Amino acid sequence: MKMSDMGITVKKTEDFSEWYTQVVLKSGLADYAPVKGCMIFREHSYAIWEKIQEVFNEKIKATGHRNVYFPMFIPESFLKKEAAHFQGFVPEVAWVTIGGDRPLDEKLAIRPTSETIMYATYAKWIRSWRDLPIKLNQWCNIVRWETEATKLFLRTREFLWQEGHTAHATKEEADQEVMEILNAYKDVIESYLAIPVLTGMKTENEKFAGALYTTTLEALMPDGKALQMGTSHQLGQNFSKVFGIKFLDQNEKERFVWQTSWGFSTRIIGALVMVHGDDKGLVLPPKVTPIQAVIIPISYKDVDENLVLAKAKDVYEKLQKRGISVVFDDRTEYTPGWKFNEWELKGVPIRIEIGPRDVKQEQVTLVRRDTFEKIAIKEEKTVSAVAELLEEIQNNLFNRAKKFLEDHITSVKNYTEFKKALKKGFIRACWCSNPTCEEKIKEETGAAIRLIPFEKEEPFSNCVYCQKEAKEVVYFGRAY
CATH class of the missing domain: 3.40.50.800 (Anticodon-binding domain)
Structure with missing residues (x-):
């Protein structure tokens, strides 16, 4: 192969989408699969994923979590048990309807996420407070039949991820679990991938279907779009009541467990490419690269x-x-x-x-x-x-990305300023907490509320959309 064929032929600043695709393919990270919307993880990217697995496994095992594996086939009746959850996923579920040459008695979903199949089992395993907490994680593939344009690592019909699912005796324990995992994610993403993130809560509209609340980590890509790097959900007792996950407490009183779920996927490898890469190709942080x-x-x-x-x-x-x-x-x-x-x-x-x-x-x-x-x-x-x-390079990559993030957060006071800032990155704005304003903004601009910061900020203007009294400061952005 000639070097001219092998090298990157477009500049990152001039055609970001084409640059990204060329870097992913020509660096040997991935290739297209024969099935539309799917991808092949080549050895270079899979080695990065293995390193991420190694680091995260060490963190969660130190806090009492264990790895398991549940089947990828989920009965339709399981998904239907939690209506909000089912409605949230049904448009992108791939179904198995035939086994060999015989129609199945019940359709089987190819795992879009594992809450339902795992929780049906938790109901069998949990009887007493002595059985709690359950803190399980699995590394697996996920299938979501995307109809939008797919992009290597960022949006594919099949991808790899980890998903953690825990059950606790109290809400306080579950709340603590949510934040412990979010902080573990933050450390992996910032200390190893050298990508700075903003953390906070999702709005009611944007939270995980069936969750009490969702916490998130959001990174900013060089084209001004946000990328959700991971989420940690407090599920409350929604699923435990549906699946009958009950335990006898120390007073012999029957109670429903409190649950969490959390995950990040191989899209973070796409973030790694976008944030650090340049016109010559990949730039990998020393802590996650297969070759230093x-x-x-x-x-x-x-x-x-x-x-x-x-x-x-x-x-x-x-x-x-x-x-x-x-x-x-x-x-x-x-x-x-x-x-x-x-x-x-x-x-x-x-x-x-x-x-x-x-x-x-x-x-x-x-x-x-x-x-x-x-x-x-x-x-x-x-x-x-x-x-x-190696240590200097690791620090420089993070500091460079952090400066980019800080330089691309724009504070706005009205909708005119908001629309002008759309392509610049995150938009810091005041919001009245009315979902209608949130929905209108998303409909008109494509920008959603990426997060509500954990540390509440004092509103500095009226609501950016309706100009009524604002209740909170939030961060908007267009996203992958």
């Missing part, structure tokens, strides 16, 4: 190639011993320049160049993917320098 550094030996004619290769291999082994994920690219069929472009496209944080001059001067050359800065380092300091640089 690549060593590229450079040799010329009339130079002892073995000296360069020996030095490169020595550096490779030392970095491996330190626990740094490193590749030694000693392929001879490609030029160093071709390799530079390939690894830049794949987003590897650090390139280590070792040529004859480096061997002679007992040094290596480090190149940062985030800034393209070249740094000559004494050979004996290579390992510590690479480790420090």
Whole structure:
């Protein structure tokens, strides 16, 4: 393949949608599947997902959660038990109606989410306060038959996610669970993916169908659109009453459990691409990239190639011993320049160049993917320098994205200002708390209330739409 075919041919700032698609395909993250609206997770993206799984598993296992797996087929009668929940999902459910060559007695939904099948089982497992809490999580695939235009990672008919489902004796315990998980998500997204988020509550219109309330994490993409990075729901006793999930408390009194559900999906990999990528391809944060550094030996004619290769291999082994994920690219069929472009496209944080001059001067050359800065380092300091640089890159990516987020929150006082700010990012505005205003704004502009901040802010104007007295400050945005 020619480098011209392999490289990104559009600028991120000029054609964001095409840029995104090219980066995802050409970097080897994903490919289109034979089934319309589905995608193939290639090894590069799946390794990122595995890293995210590893980090999140460590967090939830430390707080007593355990992983399980429930069937992907859900009887229609289960979904129908919770009317609001069913109505929220029915337009995008894929159904199985035939088994082999025989019609099924009851339609089976292909898992759009697992509340109903899990809670029917919880009703069998829970009898006493001693059985609580139940704190289960599953990593699985989800099918939602999208009719809108699909986009790799961001909107596909099948995607991967984790979904947690817990049951508690009291509302207070369930409330605490909701916030603990939201904070765990925030740490994974900000500390590992280097993507800053706003957190808060969804409105009644935007909350999860069947929930008491929904908390959310919202990130801002470079095109000014929001991306929901994860949600954590307080389900109250809605599902426990429908599915009969009851327990005897310590006073032998029968009570319904309080429940939560929470999840994030592989769309966060799409966010990773959009937030950090540039005109050369991916830029991956060191904490989630499958490859943290690549060593590229450079040799010329009339130079002892073995000296360069020996030095490169020595550096490779030392970095491996330190626990740094490193590749030694000693392929001879490609030029160093071709390799530079390939690894830049794949987003590897650090390139280590070792040529004859480096061997002679007992040094290596480090190149940062985030800034393209070249740094000559004494050979004996290579390992510590690479480790420090990885941390610097991680911090720089987060700080850069945080500055972008902060610079793209616009406060407005009226609807004229609101419409002018639509493409700039999040819109901070005052709202009267009337769902009609919320619905009208969404209908007329495509912007929804992304969240109500946890820390209540004093209204600074009347309602942005109706100009009546405002009750709260909220954040609007168009979204993926």
